[in-house]
Amino acid sequence: NAGVTQTPKFQVLKTGQSMTLQCAQDMNHNSMYWYRQDPGMGLRLIYYSASEGTTDKGEVPNGYNVSRLNKREFSLRLESAAPSQTSVYFCASTGAEAKNIQYFGAGTRLSVL
Amino acid sequence: AQTVTQSQPEMSVQEAETVTLSCTYDTSENNYYLFWYKQPPSRQMILVIRQEAYKQQNATENRFSVNFQKAAKSFSLKISDSQLGDTAMYFCAFMKHGLFANAGGTSYGKLTFGQGTILTVHP
Numbered sequence: 001n002a003g004v005t006q007t008p009k010f011q012v013l014k015t016g017q018s019m020t021l022q023c024a025q026d027m028n029h030n031s032m033y034w035y036r037q038d039p040g041m042g043l044r045l046i047y048y049s050a051s052e053g054t055t056d057k058g059e060v061p062n063g064y065n066v067s068r069l070n071k072r073e074f075s076l077r078l079e080s081a082a083p084s085q086t087s088v089y090f091c092a093s094t095g096a097e098a099k100n101i102q103y104f105g106a107g108t109r110l111s112v113l
Numbered sequence: 114a115q116t117v118t119q120s121q122p123e124m125s126v127q128e129a130e131t132v133t134l135s136c137t138y139d140t141s142e143n144n145y146y147l148f149w150y151k152q153p154p155s156r157q158m159i160l161v162i163r164q165e166a167y168k169q170q171n172a173t174e175n176r177f178s179v180n181f182q183k184a185a186k187s188f189s190l191k192i193s194d195s196q197l198g199d200t201a202m203y204f205c206a207f208m209k210h211g212l213f214a215n216a217g218g219t220s221y222g223k224l225t226f227g228q229g230t231i232l233t234v235h236p
Contacts, residue, residue, distance in 0.1 A: 033223065033224075035224075035226075040122075040228055040229075041228060042117075042119075042204055042226035042227050042228045042229050043158075043204065043224070043226040044226070045223050045224070045225075048223055088156065090158060092158075092224075100146055101160055101163060102224060103160075104157065104158035106155075106156060106157055107156045107157075109156075
């Protein structure tokens with residue numbers, strides 16, 4: 001059982017480049033989330049998808065877009081990367097069977113130069 | 114909006130001893146959930162323990178237990194018989210209670226995290 005899978009694990013971008021972080025879960029969860037983790041600040045919610053077909057902004061959405069491609073997949077896109085987006089990005093999911101416990105992917109470490 | 118505060122940036126403990134990590138939160142909600150997550154050097158976020166606010170009894174999971182003080186809005190984590198594998202960053206997190214029923218089925222709320230406490234267990 002793979003759980004939540006994120007790709008890539010590491011990425012280096014130049015300022016202004018674009019990229020998409022991929023996330024897939026195989027637990028049949030309805031809800032999916034994207035967080036960023038910065039030193040001294042814990043994890044902060046970027047965007048979430050309560051269910052397939054819906055997406056909503058979290059605490060720090062500026063500079064990001066998301067797509068809930070289907071029930072399994074939830075992608076995060078940086079259209080024009082900035083150094084302030086250097087961070088570790090986590091995808092998570094939860095659903096009825098999980099009793100509101102969120103399960104996390106292994107994270108993507110992104111550096112924007 | 115909810116806030117979660119972990120006032121101890123770093124803690125250390127000797128192997129086999131007991132350590133307590135502190136967490137306070139601010140909310141106007143009456144029903145909610147509290148969590149402790151562990152993040153070892155591998156970076157993976159792992160659930161340690163979960164507490165439902167409407168339950169008086171403190172949650173326990175083997176060597177891990179919490180002291181939940183609802184009136185004081187305090188949620189501390191006690192690790193007994195500390196092991197080297199407990200070395201990690203620990204995050205306290207809050208989730209407002211509520212199921213969001215919609216066409217896609219039942220879905221759940223968002224987590225608000227504290228800043229984290231780095232715990233080092235020394236041999």
